[in-house]
Amino acid sequence: MIAKKSRILLLIICLTLIAVYFLPVWDISLEAPQYPEGLGFQIWLGKMSGDLNTVNGLNHYIGMKKIEPDSMSELKIMPFILGVLILSGIAVSLIGKKKFLYVWIVFFILLGVAGGIDFWKWEYEYGHDLNPTAAIKVPGMTYQPPLIGTKTLLNFTAHSYPAEGGIILIAGGIISVLVGAYEFKKSKKQT
Amino acid sequence: MDKKSIKGLFVLLLTCLVIFAGCGKSKNKGPLVESDAPSKVYVEPGKYDEFYAFVSGGFSGQLAVYGLPSGRLLRVVPVFSQNPENGWGYTEETKPMLNTSYGFVPWDDSHHSELSMKDGVPDGRWLFINGNNTPRIARVNLSTFRTEEIIEIPNSAGNHSSPFVTPGTEYVVAGTRFSIPVENRDVPIESYKENFKGTLSFLKVNPSSGEMDIAFQLITPGFDYDLSHAGKGPSDGWFFFSCYNSEQSYSLLEVNASQKDKDFILAVNWKKIEELVAKGVGKEMAASYVHNVYDDKKHSGTSETRKSVKVLYPNDVEGALYYMPCPKSPHGADVDPTGEFIVGGGKLATVIPVFSFSKMTKAINEKKFDGDVEGIPVLKYEEVLAGEVQQPGLGPLHTEFDDKGYAYTSMFVSSEIVKWKVDTREVVDRLPVYYSVGHLLIPGGDSKKPWGKYLVSMNKITKDRFLPTGPELSQSSQLIDISGDKMKLLLDFPTVGEPHYAQAIPADLISKNSLKIFKIEENAHPYGIKSEKDARVERKGNEVHVYMSAIRSHLTPDNIEGVKVGDDVYFHMTNLEQDWDIPHGFTIMGNQNSELLVMPGETCTIKWTPKAPGIYPYYCTDFCSALHQEMQGYMRVSDKNSSVQIKFNSNQGK
Known part of the structure; x- marks a missing residue:
């Protein structure tokens, strides 16, 4: 069985994850002198917010595709997947079986990795799939934003970092792994 | 008088002239400002003034x-x-x-x-x-x-x-x-x-x-x-x-x-x-x-x-x-x-x-x-x-x-x-x-x-x-x-x-209350359009209504035919931008009216009555983008009795 404090911690992690529904997960911001007021957009579980129209308007010069949240299937399934994660996490905490805990942590990690790969792939396509009739063509230039970090794209400096929701997810994942490791170590000692 | 004293006198005279001229000038220029005056009125680039003054014209x-x-x-x-x-x-x-x-x-x-x-x-x-x-x-x-x-x-x-x-x-x-x-x-x-x-x-x-x-x-x-x-x-x-x-x-x-x-x-x-x-x-x-x-x-x-x-x-x-x-x-x-x-x-x-x-x-x-x-x-x-x-x-x-x-x-x-x-x-x-x-x-x-x-x-x-x-x-x-x-x-x-x-x-x-743009979704202008897809030209008798959109860096439609001499052409231009300080302008050759200057999210209308057949270029008058100079169009004006029908392009799928 999982220790009581681990179960409580797991429950707290799951309840905290609910906040991710109400917070932006990822923040992409662009810096250029003519945008003193800032420019950027945020990715939420089920939507995107911010200056999408402006970014789309600017990107048409270099032939990038429009970012259209309505056509992104990820935004439709992510709220559902997080729900499964939270509910199963709560169940694991209530049942208290170690095996379930390990499976749940692996599920959590896999979700994180899949999310990261999917995001990178989207960024890659977004940055590489350029309209050949675009007005501005810079030989050899592609416009893939960084997965995490900062990169210069023509006259813009692009920053891509987790927002509040993303920070909660990452922190939740790390703490879950630590809980798992603690439980694993404990059970090894016992044997 | 020797040459030297004449020269001396001349210098003296000149000096007096300069002094008096100087006096005359300074009389009208008022008191000198104090040495800290420049720093009191200097507003650094990028910094703002302390007050707005609203001065009647x-x-x-x-x-x-x-x-x-x-x-x-x-x-x-x-x-x-x-x-x-x-x-x-x-x-x-x-x-x-x-x-x-x-x-x-x-x-x-x-x-x-x-x-x-x-x-x-x-x-x-x-x-x-x-x-x-x-x-x-x-x-x-x-x-x-x-x-x-x-x-x-x-x-x-x-x-x-x-x-x-x-x-x-x-x-x-x-x-x-x-x-x-x-x-x-x-x-x-x-x-x-x-x-x-x-x-x-x-x-x-x-x-x-x-x-x-x-x-x-x-x-x-x-x-x-x-x-x-x-x-x-x-x-x-x-x-x-x-x-x-x-x-x-x-x-x-x-x-x-x-x-x-x-x-x-x-x-x-x-x-x-x-x-x-x-x-x-x-x-x-x-x-x-x-x-x-x-x-x-x-x-x-x-x-x-x-x-x-x-x-x-x-x-x-x-x-x-x-x-x-x-x-x-x-x-x-x-x-x-x-x-x-x-x-x-x-x-x-x-x-x-x-x-x-x-x-x-x-x-x-x-x-x-x-x-x-x-x-x-x-x-x-x-x-x-x-x-x-x-x-x-x-x-x-x-x-x-x-x-x-x-x-x-x-x-x-x-x-x-x-x-x-x-x-x-x-x-x-x-x-x-x-x-x-x-x-x-x-x-x-x-x-x-x-x-x-x-x-x-x-x-x-x-x-x-x-x-x-x-x-x-x-x-x-x-x-x-x-x-x-x-x-x-x-x-x-x-x-x-x-x-x-x-x-x-x-x-x-x-x-703190200054508006940056007009929200396009709140645009309730009877001739306004919310998307480029709605750009069109409609004839009502001898009135021609052009529902035109402007967004970097094109006007839609940018080819219009079927307008006739004597038609009252109304250009209703909607600026679809939602970005701060990106106005678009509009004018057409021979326009006996002012230009339009349309703020983001706004619709403005100018009336134009062509007097002779021909091709009339129109363009954006506000330097809006790197491709501003490409933001242009042509209107064909035909004779009163011509049978050319209203025709325009939509720029869709380009």
């Missing part, structure tokens, strides 16, 4: 907005005059704003700007400005910096003592400079005394929308009502109007209206009149005047004609009107921040009279009258006077106040600003200005809480203050530091038109 008919202390021109807001630069008064949407009972009027003379107030302090919501020639009041919205409303004043000529507001912006007033027959009609000019009247209009201001409505009009003796200010604090509920030409002359006024020692300040108890009107006093008089309103969701103005106005005569409002004698031909009627003192600016007087509100009410209660004028009691001068400022200078015009108990009066004739202590009427400082100051401003200087840091002297004569530009010069303003005991000149700057009254307000009261 005078004969430009517009409103100029400056930053203080830099004196930088931030913007000219078109109000009463057409402005081809952005289509004001040329577009189909803004033409109704310049409609009057006389028809379309493209110009006016805008004299006084007045900020709306809350609890006697400017609140930064709206700015009122008067049209003097074709009597009107305009209201500018200070979140859009656009003229949102213009109302005409009936039974008025020369709307000069306007548009001053009560401490809570309950009312804005309009008083006549010219008396005329009320219900204007054909009468002999000699019948002035019998037929000519002044009118003082009180316009109720809607506290949420700001819309103005004439609540009542007082028909007053036929003098020239010049300026006014509302009472505040203890004198809240009263309004004070200066008037000259109590001689009631109608010719050669410079002599004939300058005979009496004293004219008047008319004290009006508007709260009392408001109560009487609520009880049904006064009668509706037939009139015809327009009320024009601009809606920033429909992006369109509408003009409606109103047919009646409530008028009141002095005998309807007994106990609400009193004349205070005031030396001589007064201009300003200015109330100090405490509300106790009323300062008359007798422009031909040798003193500045300061009236006491508490003495005035006492004199009224004790009936200390000196006869009456057409039923309006005249109070005894010495019974209402707090005191006079002795030997202030020549030609006192207008007084504003700081927050330390001092008053500052502009002296037109002696070309100086005079600082005096309100409670003792003692002159404490004077500063020459260049040249011949009219009005002056202190931020909040006519309110309960002046921000007494700067004073701007708006001078009527410029002459040599700037590099010459031929016979026609811009007017000159001077920024003066009034934070210390002594006034210090800081800066000269040129102004637009001919400023009269102006006001200033701390910048953050306005900048």
